[in-house]
Amino acid sequence: MGATKIEGSTMEKQAELARLIKRFSHQDGVLTTAIPSLHFVRSSNTTVPIHQVHEPALCIVTQGRKVVMLAEESYHYGTSDYLVVSVHLPISGQVIQASAEAPYLCLRLNFDPHQVLDLIKESAFPTSPMPDSRRGLYVSQTNSLLLDAVVRLVHLLENPQDVPVLAPLVIREILYRILQGNQGESLKQLVMTGSHSNRIAEVIKRIKQDYDKPLRIEELSKLANMSPSSLHRHFKEVTAMSPMQYQKQLRLQESRRLLLSESADAADVGFQVGYESPSQFSREYARLFGLPPISDIKRLRSDQDHQTT
Template identity: 55%
Template sequence: MNPTVTPADLAALTQELAARIGRHAPCDGLHETAVPDLRFRRSSRASEPMHTVYAPSLCIIVQGAKSASLGEEIYRYDPASYLVTSVHLPVLAKVMEATPQVPYLSLQLNFSPDAILDLAQETARPESSPPGTGRGISVTPSTPPLLEAVLRLVKLLDTPEDIPVLAPLAHREILYRVLQGGQGALIRQFAVAGSQANLISKAIRLLHRDYDKPLHIEELAREIRMSPSALFKHFKKVTAMSPLQYQKAIRLQEARRLLLTETVEAADAGYRVGYESPSQFSREYARMFGRPPISDVRHLRETVLPTLSPTS
């Protein structure tokens, strides 16, 4: 952090962001906004760990704290830091600090690899030691320039007529600030054509799109122009799991969503996400979520869904 930046500078910015987010997210749950790719989340209590998939995005917490577990690694972030996910990642997320008096408040801003690539090309700078393939998730200390840019974007919600023209500019500045941060060089690698991180990003997009189809490592490796051994090695560096484990996590989370939001039987949900055996689906579902499909959905409907707003 710049030595001229004081904790009070960050506190003033996060407090103003908290006031504005709290106004636009008056009840618990996920709140979409009029600004493309920007959403807010509010929670009045700490949560149990929840399996979810983080999209490529920036997440900033302005009140409370949260953790995201990837394999055995735990990424904790709060108003002093921000989290960036460079690829779609299945994680175990948990709101750690929240009360009705001081609720958890955060914002998420999604971004695309193309946007990173455009900025990376315009702001190219020699790296003293170009990073290799690294995790697709990172936590970095917040800075006033980043929070000021985020605040400008959030303020546009009060002047919706300005959003079409000014929101893309603010979004671009935010991404620029992220790329100038401590993990910027690593994030850039996911957008650099031909880099190992970029090839794994492509593999992840293919798996995320075709999660319900059989996985053949040789075909996937050929598609991204990597050897099967290199694919396995670098995929695990980015995601902390193998391609097969990644596909399984995506499949099971989609099945859980189907069971919660549509009237389908457990076996039907399993078939729709790619399982041919209902017993295998039920077994792997229980291993990941701790309960068989029907029991798990009943538990979620009784304990989790009632705390969420209709907008979540």
């Protein structure tokens, strides 16, 4: 009986959250809110894979389904799951269940890993680093305690004057509930100073900062206080890819953004993001996005025109 009540409470909270997101999401796209770190995502159609560098965030789907690809790994999640991304990761995301009658609805709450670290320091969570690194992305099952806090956060949008004072408190509770989840240890390890995962997080920051510069494994190994082989192993545990593959993803995604936002020559953009060979840039771009740079940008602009007409 107790388990049935808990399950019923979870379903009620999911339904309430879906109603709230519908109320505040009047059109498709990524919608900002009065809470700077809180966004709603709505789509009335299934989508092609959309590439992005995902920042640390909690994502909860309240209607529809989505699949996220990290390197060769796929993560499916829907109304009974939530997704946590704990470091910047180059991914592709595809809405696989949506319609005009029942659009895909998702809540995304971005967070700073320092918020999590402060919470751990002030709580009773164990703080001894574990030897193994943890993946920087995972899917876990939602529960009524997490959903209750998320619903209260969204309700604050009805009274914007309450947001500056109450939103930080509720966000803190949400992060606490994630840490309490059955995969909360993964998030914990990535923020705890001295853990292998945390040292890899520092390497990720450096690669992201210097993505257009030559990758120097010796410098990254020194930064992480690891041997090159250990760095490679732990980096792959966190990101599902090697440091070189990670940098390549950053370069190609940034090049696509530049080509879409500017009338720049593809070869010039390739040089701008760190490629020395235009042919190599075009080849690797087509391998990731399915078409060479110019053809891909024409397709994307055509898709954008169709969406606005």
